[in-house]
Amino acid sequence: MAQSATEKLDTFPKLLRRNAAVRGSNTAFRHKDLGIWQSWTWAEVYEIVRAYAVGMKALGLVRGDKVAIVGANRPKLYWSMMAAQVLGAVPVPVYSDAIADELAYVLDHAEVRFAAVQDQEQVDKLLSVSERVPRLKTMLYDWGRGLRDYDHTHLHPIEAVIAQGRARLSEGPDVGAALDAEIDGGTGDDLSIILYTSGTTGRSKGVMLTAGRSIAAATDTVAFDHLSDRDEVLAYLPLAWVGDHYLNFAQGLVAGFCTACPESADTAQADLKEIGPTFYFAPPRVFENLLTRVMIRMEDAGSLKRRMFHHYIAVAKQWGEKILNGQEVPLSARLSYGLGNLLVYAPLKNALGFSKVRTAYTAGEAIGPELFSFYRSLGMNLKQLYGQTEAFLYVTAQPDGQIRADTVGPATPNVEIRIEDGTGEVLYKSPGQFIGYFKDAEKTAETMTPDGFVRTGDAGFFEVGTGHLKIIDRAKDVSKLKSGDLFAPKYIENRLKFYPNIKEVVAFGQGEEFVTVFINIDLTAVGNWAERNNVVYGSYQELAGHPDVYSIITAHVDAVNAQLATEPAMAAAQIRRFLILHKELDADDGELTRTQKVRRGFVGERYAPLVKALYDGSSEADISTEVTFEDGRKGVISARVKVKDATLFPATSTTGKAA
């Protein structure tokens, strides 16, 4: 089977062969099937992938062909990628929840000839767009339910393809030798995978990644986070997303750890608890939902448990992060924390499936500092990273011991970062970076600079003293105040939105003297406050205009200004004036997108009299706006909105340098 372990490991099939030889009896994959966890060792996976590759070759798959992978995280779909790569074909994973139209575009653009899919749903979807994807000839499926009566001329169960390959392999040594030659023939410059970006801005682009670069990147981060073949992950992120392909597939093959596949998408949370992964990734939204669920369930617990929970969570809040970061902590605090761990933290982490987590990452959007420290204070090593598909994930990551909620960490090993003058755009050069967009030289040229750096489209700056990168906004949204100082609306908005009382914020300031904001209060949080403090209100509008609510929000705005003052790049962009809007921003009125993002320009025009009042110094303004009710009828809301001044702070630097 394996020839030698000392050869150059520059493709994933070579790594698979190495893993089979070096740690053949270690578990490589798990999948819960019929309620029982099934497992496969590296040696077994290698044998299956070889047979699968022979079977695919018999069906006509050749080097350079594109193979679409559509479905959930199931071992057979991961093996489909591996088998395709053995033959030098290129897997193209596609979002399985994509609508048929999007799917047709990607499959046609990628020129796929083969597709490995999960089940009938995906087969139907592909068949429905078959005339738009003329090159797609052969489809393989994992789960046969409902497919028995389909025409099987070009449709094969993956199981049968593997069995056929196995039969061929047993015929004689020639077939196996030819396969070994295929694996040896692969080089680090070969295209390893094409990952299509989700396409929030226009059509999806196919990001081409080579084997050698992918492995180089994964090798760096495996060392960075000390991952080994004793680690285990739960693969629940979409196959087509760079996060899954990098964190699970690439790192799994490099480090030789075990990838567990959930029984179904709905059971992922329960499966997480059963597997107890040691490495975990989730976007901030997931952590937030988990915390909310914990808090709600604690409210239903008995009073003794509830008091114990709140007491020890307070202890954790005070000391947990310090202990995790290895700082000096008094002995009494250590004892108290230890007891809390016994009574609360460990059982809680067990219930969430985080007992064995050594390293956890979050990324994708800004995470609230409270939320971030909650998990860290429990003793979970949650960190942030910043990356993108084009980089093959990592650009920056926080090393152990240097964890902060408001930065994304310094550049990962072997990554070079440059901040472009003027725009503040972050550019990087990384070991895993892509070689170009598939069939889109124009977009590639836009994204890559002549000296080999890649544009992220995000604006950011390095924090003075620590060298941590802070991402502030999309580069195209960052602008300047009249004074020429940087104005990053999203950065300011996010800072304010971390307060539970504030639901939505719209910041203004482009070309103006100073920064102003519109604020939407959160009716649940502020309403709760009103109930506890006997504040009577009849409507959102009335509550929003209440003087006590204004003082609460003023305190939040002042606190944000104090934070901004400590950041040299941001100190000039403190909020001078603000108002609380009389109505909630709503997608039905066109003020938010359907994904709940503020349409800043539209809001500015719609509430022009209010924006004017923010800048002309008046203390209140009248506004009437047309609103659309849920049944489609229109009405008008009129209000007099108060404008308040916020406290400004002199700029100071965290490093203690005089400002």
Next chain:
Amino acid sequence: MLHVSPQSTSAAIAKGEVLLNVENVSLRFGGVKAISDVSFDIRKGEVRAIIGPNGAGKTSMLNCINGFYFPQEGHITYKGVRRQKVRPHEAASSGIARTFQNVALFKGMSTLDNIMTGRLLKMKRGFLWQCLHWGPAQAEEIAHRETVERVIDFLEIQAIRKTPVGRLPYGLQKRVELGRALAAEPELLLLDEPMAGMNLEEKEDMCRFILDVNQQFGTTIALIEHDMGVVMDLSDRVVVLEYGRKIADGTPDVVKADQKVIDAYLGVAH
């Protein structure tokens, strides 16, 4: 895929032949005639719909077939055995399973346990063995559990395996009930309004499951349903009842065009 147990495949009835024949059945409750002189047949492997306005005797008909009611007149022939009276447990052990119009599950038990009850008739070990839960009894339970897990996999309800049924939304409860009927590996599956109270998406899912059961396992299905779109799409043949009498019988197209059916049930587009 489900294993079809040997005793049900050994029946000498081939696809397309008559599996169950209802001959001149009448059912009275005191002076009320629920069913009068109804005859129709169900062929092996088909999806047979029974439709009609409220009170037409549809559920009573199903109750006669699975032995819950005893018709005063007429006979029911099932797999070549002609009898006037069938008892529910006889019907169940000879391969007839059903679901109910109002969900009839054990609310406090988990999905898994509810579906396990569908295997009850196939458990051979006695009460004492089951209490011991050791040796042969344990081996038997493991085998039954496997069948149940296949049903859970088939109906895609893995996520609610351990959830008490009472906590589930109605659409899922209906699916669990179908699961319990499927666990008995029936030859004839009686479904009493499987889509009632469901939203469009749940209905589409349920249709897919019913078709898959029919195609994949060759299970014969008799269903009562009010959603005409569903009936016309799913069924091979439809029998229409009104006031306990049969007024039409045939393929969906034939029935749809029948004037008597339009007058009694479908109504006309104005």
